[in-house]
Structure formats: C-alpha cells, structure tokens
Amino acid sequence: MCPGQGAYLPGALRHLREVPAVAEVLAAVDAHAPDRRPGALPVGRLLTEEDAPGPEELLRADPLGFDLATYAAVVAAATVLLDLAGPRVDAVLGHSVGDLAALTVAGAVTVRQGVQLLRVRDRLLRTAGLPAxxxxxxxxxxxxxxxxxxxxxxxxxxxxxxxxxxxxxxxxxxxxxxxxxxxxxxxxxxxxxLASRTAFHHPLLGEVHRSFRGLLRTQPIARPALAVHTTAGHWAATPAQLRTAAAAHLTEPMALHRALRALCRAGFTTYIDSGPRALLSALVKASLPGCATAAPLRTPVGAERIRQRLAAVAPPHRPGQGAW
Missing domain, CATH: 3.30.70.250 (Malonyl-CoA ACP transacylase, ACP-binding)
Structure with missing residues (x-):
C-alpha cells in the first residue's frame, strides 16, 4: 500500500540510505528536479537526515520539495519491501497522491515520469488562482x-x-x-x-485536473508488473485506466474502506504499509479486522529488521490466489 501526503517524515529512510534501491530512487528524483528554488534541500537529504524540516515547515517553504519527498519516500520504501518480500506481492494500492507512487512501483511509469508529473502539477497548482x-x-x-x-x-x-x-x-x-x-x-x-497545500479530492481543482489529464495523455504508460487497485474500488489495467488513477487525487473522492473490502473478497489477506507512520495499516485494521497487516517502516530500521517484520506476517504462498 502506497500512502499519500502523510508519508513524508524527516529522515525516514536514514537507516536505508546505503541500500542500492533506496539510493537509486533518491538520486533519480533529485537528478530530474533541477528547477527547485535556490537553497532547497535535496530530496535525498530530506529523507536521510533526521533534522530535516518537518511536514508543515517543508510544505510552507518548499511545496514542490514536500511533494517530491513524499513520492520518493514511498517509491523507495516500497521498492525495498518488494525486494525483501519476494514474489508473494501480487498487487499495489495507492492512497490519494500515493497513486502516482503506486504506478511507479508497479512499473507503469518511471521515476523520471513521476517527477515530471509532480513538477507540472506544482506549476498548475501555483498558477490556478485557488482560494486558501x-x-x-x-x-x-x-x-x-x-x-x-x-x-x-x-x-x-x-x-x-x-x-x-x-x-x-x-x-x-x-x-x-x-x-x-x-x-x-x-x-x-x-x-x-492535515499537512496539505490545498483541498485535494475537491471540485476546486477541476481546471488543474483537466490540464493534468491533458499532460497524462502524452505520457507513455507501460504494462504494470503488479496489478494496480484503486481507492475507487476497481482494478486499473489499461493505459486509460492507469492515467485516470494518476489524476484521481485532484478531484475524485476516495472510498478506501470499499476498496479494501473488494480486495478482501478477492482473496487478499495481508496488507503491507510502505509508509513511515503505519497510517494505512491502521485503516486496514479498522476496516478488515480479520486480515493481517505489516508496517515494516513504522520505525526507522535496517533491511534485516524489515525482513523480520515481513516474515512475521507472511502467509503461506499459494500461487494465483493473490495472498498479498
């Protein structure tokens, strides 16, 4: 599960900075975001230095940095979790702007595309004349x-x-x-x-949504390696469906509890939270009390401890039954 805005925490990946998959994601995000304001901390430092700005402070000073750090944190963490959990992970679920990270983790878009989309979204939000x-x-x-x-x-x-x-x-x-x-x-x-730059999932962003969808239509979308489920409660498989999922956080309301029930009916029994605060795993517990959850990054730990936390909830693998 890929959380949205609640996924930014200063230094959340500091114990994983030497893991190649994490270093690669952080370097790629910083390499493809050259136009941030002068003096802005690189995303890699925001996520590996414990004294980096907190969510509210970063959002006020550097909204694009907040967006990029949120995206990078989820993509890097989920990539590590996939590596450690192995082939038992069958699907990915995004939450709000976490949908863009979910599409990246699933392989439908690249990190470079994700950064480009967030940069354009930032410009659209800044120039839209939105009310507070x-x-x-x-x-x-x-x-x-x-x-x-x-x-x-x-x-x-x-x-x-x-x-x-x-x-x-x-x-x-x-x-x-x-x-x-x-x-x-x-x-x-x-x-x-909530730490949020505006009212997402709201009609106020209708014009931003239309412009963003126009950009998405120009983006190549790859066939995802993992099945993608949306908080609208359905699977996204075609390029059109995946583009819709990437823009949904702007204007479309979410129904996470409904999406979780649909996944449970489909046979998914274990839900892995790739965020640092265990926010989504807490929501799963509230909606699906009979299912298992894991939040391996709920505290900053190294790869071996993450592996142990995953093993504690690993179901028996039954190919084709969508256990995770």
Missing amino acids: AGMVATDADAGRAARLIRTCGTAQVRIAARNAPAQVVLAGPDAQLAHLERALLDGGHRVTR
Whole structure:
C-alpha cells in the first residue's frame, strides 16, 4: 500500500540510505528536479537526515520539495519491501497522491515520469488562482459529516475520503473548513488538520485536473508488473485506466474502506504499509479486522529488521490466489 501526503517524515529512510534501491530512487528524483528554488534541500537529504524540516515547515517553504519527498519516500520504501518480500506481492494500492507512487512501483511509469508529473502539477497548482483551502481528518462517520456540512452552511466542504467506518477526511476552503472543525469539536469528535497545500479530492481543482489529464495523455504508460487497485474500488489495467488513477487525487473522492473490502473478497489477506507512520495499516485494521497487516517502516530500521517484520506476517504462498 502506497500512502499519500502523510508519508513524508524527516529522515525516514536514514537507516536505508546505503541500500542500492533506496539510493537509486533518491538520486533519480533529485537528478530530474533541477528547477527547485535556490537553497532547497535535496530530496535525498530530506529523507536521510533526521533534522530535516518537518511536514508543515517543508510544505510552507518548499511545496514542490514536500511533494517530491513524499513520492520518493514511498517509491523507495516500497521498492525495498518488494525486494525483501519476494514474489508473494501480487498487487499495489495507492492512497490519494500515493497513486502516482503506486504506478511507479508497479512499473507503469518511471521515476523520471513521476517527477515530471509532480513538477507540472506544482506549476498548475501555483498558477490556478485557488482560494486558501485544506483538509482535515475526523473520527466522525460519513453520515454525521454530511449532516454537519448541511446544517453548518458549509456547502463548499466535501467528504474527500471515506477511509474507515469511523474516519473521514474533509476538504474545502479554509473559512468553511474551520467552521466545520469547530462544530465537530463541539460534538465531541477528534479533528486533525492535515499537512496539505490545498483541498485535494475537491471540485476546486477541476481546471488543474483537466490540464493534468491533458499532460497524462502524452505520457507513455507501460504494462504494470503488479496489478494496480484503486481507492475507487476497481482494478486499473489499461493505459486509460492507469492515467485516470494518476489524476484521481485532484478531484475524485476516495472510498478506501470499499476498496479494501473488494480486495478482501478477492482473496487478499495481508496488507503491507510502505509508509513511515503505519497510517494505512491502521485503516486496514479498522476496516478488515480479520486480515493481517505489516508496517515494516513504522520505525526507522535496517533491511534485516524489515525482513523480520515481513516474515512475521507472511502467509503461506499459494500461487494465483493473490495472498498479498
């Protein structure tokens, strides 16, 4: 599983910096992003130095750097996990902008393409004249959130993601989002403002989405080596489907809990989180209590410890049954 914006953590890959697959990904991302602002830390340093800027600080100072570091962290970590887990991994699932990392891990696009797409997306977001907007996570369920949106007069707020039975993400203009946050807190709900440069999964980004899709139509898409599942709850196999998946985080709402149930029905029993905070594995536990999860990078460790963590949840391999 390839997480999105929550995947950036300063120095998250510091114990893996000497692993060839990690070094190769970090070097490639920095090599293909020559136009970042003067003085910006290379992505390789952001992910291997513990005192690198935190998510909020990096997002304020260098939004493109934040995007590239998030992408590089997931691609590098997932590549290591694939190497250590071996042929038992049958499919990849992206979450939000993690879809682009998932397509890279699956082999549908190259790291160079991924960086190019993020650079163009950065330019589109900077020049779109968007209002101040953001995203919050809450433990309210979708029904409760929808009722509050109506009663609070915050019609521009949308449910951006249904992540678990009692976890949704809301997106919208800052003023309306703040009003809804207060209502949620008054109702006894937990609310967490996410590190996000704008309201992803929201109609505000409609024009950015159209331009980004136009760029994607010019990109060659390879046949993925791993099956790609989307948070829309279906498989993406054709070039058109894979391009749609790469742009979905801009305007399309997510239904992770539905996608996970579909995967479970298809026979997938073990879910590996390639992020540093075990965010997606926690959502799997909430949605699929009977399935096994692993978050081998939940703390910074070396390759051998990661191998041990993977082995602890490895199911018996039954070819063709999609165990992982």
